[in-house]
Amino acid sequence: MFIVARFFAGVGSWGFLAVTPTFTTELAPPALRGFFVGMNGVNIALGYALASYMGMAFYFAKDPALQWRGPLGLALVWPLMMLVVMFFIPESPRWLLLKGKVDKAQEIVYKLHKIKNDPDQEFARGEFYQMQKQAELDRTLDPGWVAMFSKPSYRKRTALAMGFAFIGQSTAVLVINNYGPTLYKALGYGTKDQLALQCGWITVGIIFNFVGASLMDRIGRRPLMIFGVAACCVTLIIEAAMVANFAAAGTNKAGLGVGVAAFYCFLAVYSVGIDVAGVVFYGELFPNHIRAKGVCLSVATIALTDLVYLQATATAFANIGWKFYLVFIIISGLGAILMFLVLPETKGIPIEEMAKIFGDTEDIMVYAEDIHVDHNTHELVVAAHGDKSGEGLTHVATHQGLTPNMEKELAATRIEHA
Template sequence: MDTWGRKAGVLYCSFFSLLGGALLCGSINVKMFIVARFIAGWGSWGFLAVTPTYSAELAPPGLRGLMVGMNGVNIALGYGLASYMGMAFFFASDPVAKWRGPLGIALLWPIMMIIVTFLVPESPRFLLMKGKVEEARTIVYRLHATKGDPDQEFARGEFYQMQKQAELDRTLDPGWIAMFTKKGYRRRTALAMGFAFVGQSTGVLVINNYGPTLYKTLGYGTKQQLEFQCGWITVGIVFNGVGALFLDKVGRKPLMIFGVAGCCVCLILEAAIVATYAEAATNKAGLAAGVAMFYLFLAVYSVGIDVAGVVFYSELFPNHIRAKGVCLSIATIALTDLVYLQATTTAFANIKWRFYLVFIIITFFGSILMYFILPETKGIPLEEMAKIFGDTDDVVVFSKDVHVDHNTHELIVGDKVGGLTHVATHQGLTDEIKKDIVEHKEKGADA
């Protein structure tokens, strides 16, 4: 993404998804299947980092929660389609078709993503980082044009801020080490990776991947297990949508804390139900309550962790390390899931419902910690995010200082340099004006 662009990241992930998916569908033995899973995962997990990064860089500040949040909605929709196909092919008469069919259908989506890259623009922020100013300007003016605003004040002001910030960002260290050594970057990285860990420590993927097994524990047959899994995933689609709609109104922090704390409560109740009713499997009301608690859990998770988390990761970092920051967040999710999923079968076989205590304890303390350390990022332009981490000097232009003079149609910018106000064209300050400001400041001239 940093070298070739956000669209190149999409093509990269599509290639591995197609290759791995084709090998999965055509596997002739278990070894080939496992290798194919690795390749397919290379693509699908990569998509989880590419799409939020790209979406955040296209979205205006006031709608970023909704637009990036749609990634969560569509991820849930993808899980839903997978579950629905699993349910549909359960009834196939050919035992081979039962598993090759759904895997073959999955090949459609990376093909569609490749087609999409020919229809959508490159990220203007990436283009500015590469010095392609005019190409970036055209995209911003086209995407963020506002009806009833002949001067296009918003688009012009936004682009000016993006352009000036990119000029600074190009001079900053974009390396991995800086993300852990520079104070402001280190805090952002810790927040993103920390929330990713806590969010997956709700055990959501354990419930997803072992859903049928857990429903079996509650006493339900195979067909009912698949039906419950389809219903459960559908809840995620709906409530990811709810979360996306609320993010720009309520904010990220309240929903994220609500998600973690709410999941903790649901897990406590689920553990109590499983401990009381699962072994005997005779109390129908108790078993139904266990299923209902899984559904309530996913509703809370979707609103506060799934959709809010993906937005949060994508907007924390500056242009030159955004892709790396999002990738670290997704890698944390993957690693956390890997550990839990490897332990789940053994844990449920040996300590049964007590395995839920791991998730309960982490989410309980995690929700308290997040209350004190999470910042609110709602409505803040990506170029100004540094100010909430104490890096005010890294912000070149604040949006509140940019407006259009409707008499002259020129862009008026209150710049930090020398505390002066100057007139700039839509192309920004010339080098000569910058030089004059610096010289006057050095001479101690009255502003």
């Protein structure tokens, strides 16, 4: 019964983990996308923390059955809350546009992205116009799985997302999380202290996920991601050294304390650079018509990588002890170098324009910088991309369409590619 229950819980939680970054990416404005999507990481850490806190709390329950039934019962609250929330959250406007539901998509964008000191709603109108024109092209493109690996630019995006997902989990984060009490036991701590240290450890994740989400739109994704992987490698080296030299004897309290501190520092740098930045990166990397599949592959890579490591951990620690850390040290060390060489910066780029960093400029229908509002007529004005003279300005007759001549010109330039 427990295994069957875990199957359904796993389907729901991992599916939710794939859906939420996609959804948040498609709702967030470009300049704040890192923060809003990064809040997924903050709340995932919060969920882990609540589970740890409840595990600690029910440890003191006198009834043995309550010790494990209590936390499982509390876990029922959150899915029920989500079912209620579902009635109030909007659909992704980009998904609606791909399905041809223009009016509904426009209503959501105008409502969510309205700016107080922008009476003409210049930002929301321009953003929606770009979304709409891009969706018209995206509907003509192949959204299948084969395209993700057959088209060179899509293949590069897929490799970047899956590669970083693998490297991020190869820092041993889930090994430390799931085997935390066992690892603290190896450092000489009793059951109560093991649970307390685990609670403290996961609390670090909440704080530093928020730090990462707050920094990402200022300093970018790339620096945080590279820093996160490299810093995890350094903390693992320290941890391996402490365990190798002091765990067996258990007499050097300072050395064992440094081992605990290394775990805490590990989660701090992991949260800032991998947990929160990775979630943002997976969501914004792919074009609209294959974003869900791209995020799905990223999350599946995380799950598969965790599965392999977690199945091997108990046997590995029993047979080679601290040397198991060398696997993660080597992969994360080499991964930091690889990420330095290949990771692009995606900060502040509208997701309709993400194709330009992969050389697919023909896939971009309209650039945000070319869209303005004529404050005399209150109409949108679209310039030919790269035209700084102002001679190529074309007024848009409505919020939703181009003038007939410009529509024909754009159609002519896109028809061969489509």
